[in-house]
Amino acid sequence: MKFSQTYSLYQIASIINAKFVGEADFPVNGMNEIHVVTAGDIVFVDHPKYYDKALQSAATIVLINKEVNCPEGKALLISDDPFRDFNKLTDYFKPFQASFQNVSLSAEVGENTIIQPNSFIGNHVKIGKNCVIHSNVSIYDHTVIGDHVTIHAGTVLGASAFYYKKRTDGFDQLQSGGRVVIKNHVDIGAACTIDRGVSGDTTIKSGTKIDNQVHIGHDTVIGEKCLIASQVGIAGCVILEDEVTLWGQVGIRSDVKLAKGSEVFAQSGVGKNLKANTQYFGSPATEAKKWFKEAAAIRQLPSMLNKKPE
Secondary structure, X not given: OEEEEEEEHHHHHHHHOOEEEXXXXXXXXXXXXXXXXXXXXXXXXXXXXXXXXXXXOOOOEEEEOOOOOOOOOOEEEEOOOHHHHHHHHHHHHOOOOOOOOOEOOOOEEOOOOEEOOOOEEOOOOEEOXXXXXXXXXXXXXOOEEOOOOEEOOOOEEEEOOOOEEEEOOEEEEOOOOOEEEEOOOOEEOOOXXXXXXXXXEEEEOOOOEEOOOOEEOOOOEEOOOOEEOOOOXXXXXXXXXXXXXXXXXXXXXXXXXXXXXXXXXXXXXXXXXXXXOOEEEOOOOEEHHHHHXXXXXXXXXXXXXXXXXX
């Protein structure tokens, strides 16, 4: 998430009442999760296991719960609870805004786009031309939709990320200040849910087709011309490269990449990166040819065990 202007380190520290290490006028341009940070961004870290990763990332401002040696060219914000203060910054720079119309007055809707009854279009949403938004679709604030997009009934774009920190009295949710971005010629089926990014974008690229009842988690990027069948569940921060195919009820864990042209057969569970132009099956997902050979061998075991010696 980039800010509308550059702020100083002192200004950011004042918002969250934090101590800082670095020049007071050190420039701050935005805030992001570690996998999408660039120079000028704030990244937060609250566990020693991840200190080095945050300090060596592209982010130039680190919101951290311990004063450590600050790398050259960077600045620190010292907080007793970085998770809480990252949420404070999200609420400050992108607060929730109520909308009292089915189509917000700040939304932009392109030529020849049809919005069916009972759909909700939130604040600062942008929808391109020649789109069809069917009934009872909810499109949350700041979502961006390209041209020639079809979204079927009951789909929700832009709900909050499923991202929680366990506390002694329950769970705190990390606030979502990112967006959903849908490119041109995308079709989305009925009753799908696509969560917005925590600070970046959840992106569906051009030509991808999504069946009914599919869930796509925060900050995931779906490439061009992918096919995703019904009841697929994709966790946050997943990357599908172009022309990936997922058949029904595939589940994908967070932080994995499916390379271009890979195909996952129905009811498989993906827990690691997949190779390009390769078919997978099973849970955990294995190269399909290997899985079928192993299954055939297992089916021979009873007869082999019962075979009498000569």
